[in-house]
Amino acid sequence: MKPLVSICIPTYNRVEQLKITMESIMAQPEFREGKVEIVISDNASDDDTEQMGRQYAGQSDHIVYFRNEQNVRDRNFPLALSRGTGILRKLNNDTLCLNKDTLRLLCNLAEEYQESRPCIFLSNGQGKGQSREHFSFRDFVVTEGHYVTWIGGFTIWEDDCAALEKDTAGCELSLWQVRKIYETAYRKNDIVVCNQRIGRSLSPAKKDVSYGLYQVFYVNYMKLLEPYEQNQALSAEDMEIIQKNLLINFFTEWMINWELSMTDAQYSATENLKELVSKQYRDKPYWKEYQKLYRRRYHFMKMVNKLMEIKNFICRK
Template sequence: MIYLSICIPTYNRSNYLQDVLESFVNEPEFIETDEIEIVISDNCSTDNTESVALEYVNRYPTKIKYNRNTENIVDGNFEKVLSMGSGAILKLNNDTLVLNKGSLAPLLQDIKHCYENNLIPFLLNGTMPVYKEPIVCKNASSFIATVSYSCTWIGGFCISRESFQKIDNFSQEYSLQLVQVDVLMRLLKRGCEFLVIPDKFYQSIVPAKKGGYNLPKVFLTNYFKILRKYLVSREELKAFREEKRIMLFKFVLPWIVTISNDANKKASNFTFDISDYKKVVKNEFSALTYLEFEFTFLIKFILFSSKAFLKSIINTNTV
């Protein structure tokens, strides 16, 4: 029986994809059992992604599947790659997400536990070290309070094949670039229970270029739009208010500070658009929260710049 489908949507990252595939195929559980498969959906890449993928398909024809879209369907590729999976649990896997050596066995054990207990796994991958044991979340408010903005990470997203086949219009929030969050909320509102797993199974490769979208719009405007639709009870609204502040100050603010400093470099690693972040924050928060945000940004920006400056001096003096 196939318990786990590793579903990899990819575009123009053949070198990273090869590292990801290699990290799985060398695990004993992949080699010695028929409980895991890998499915790859190529979003019409212009590099050699197809040849890399087909090399692995030829090596493991019963365990790896490959599809090439005739055009780039952007986030619609999440639904496409999940639809290719045959496993009881379908897991999205970034094309930059390399499995740690020896991690497939405990991951598979958690997947089997979820299947046997009618739970859907969600992987935090060590991002919240405060959690030492898996946590069962039975509703949307407890889930958001537990995982916070980690719910936006596709590498943590899993869905049972049964739930995937039953859900209507999977990609209905395609335009908001957070299809996965909308699906998670729908599952929770329908009574699905999640097992939030804190363990670190993966290492993420930092790509040469990261971004390509409007960061504050996606993670503030769009994210909040989705949550507003589903978090409506008193308990849920409380969780939503808390999540808004967490997303703003713990996620978006550090990114804006980093990108603002990085913008001064000639070889920037980031291609995020943050040009209208002040307008977005003003639209989503009170005037007092906006002032708090601006003040905090200024302090963090100065500290970030000072550390970078001191580091450059130290490096210069040690050459």
């Protein structure tokens, strides 16, 4: 029988995190019952990913492993989804460890919406309203904002996967999942946002953001929204709301981490994130008020960071 759900995992050189992610899925009854399959799409890793992937695939008929001949970068997202066979297919970060009831949620969504097949997005607890909400295209874009960039929230129905491996527009912007979900949401104009927490992210040894956070999450992201402003699906006021939310809810944390060197992230050597964000937003009417917010968050995160250093020092004693 065709599985209800395919968990499609594009991966590259994260064998330790992938193993934990896999175990969190395999432990759930819906996987053991054959309702859920796992698809590993290995982007030509040079660690032990291939050995582990083939070992898992040999242990279960509900796990399939594919290895790309070369690293195709973001094109691995549509590839992973095209390799699934489930009615509903979910992209899953190789660092996303799923909660114990997440497969049941996904199977329920697949069964409940199998006839109408709306666009489904998993916000992982970001929503402040009901556990499940229906949106029009405009309300979805404005409400969810930059959260749609998270690949772990992306789902697609099998009948939207025709020739998906060739559907690579947006990969050059490092935002294929955003282009695809907006395209699908606009066409259907019926989006179900599930606010239930579905999992927790495992920290990779070194998070690489050297591609440029401002370039991808402002320049490229806004470029994908432009056609919807041009066809009046989004208004100029909507675009301003999206930009403001991006500043407050996305760039603030990254800029503070960058200033305090609080993370192991590998930032771009040429992109001065704070300078670029300041240049883009400093003429906005809310900029002065935002600077006060930034300073409060900066000092709070600096204090938290110091307390963590003290705690770690005591624990090493």
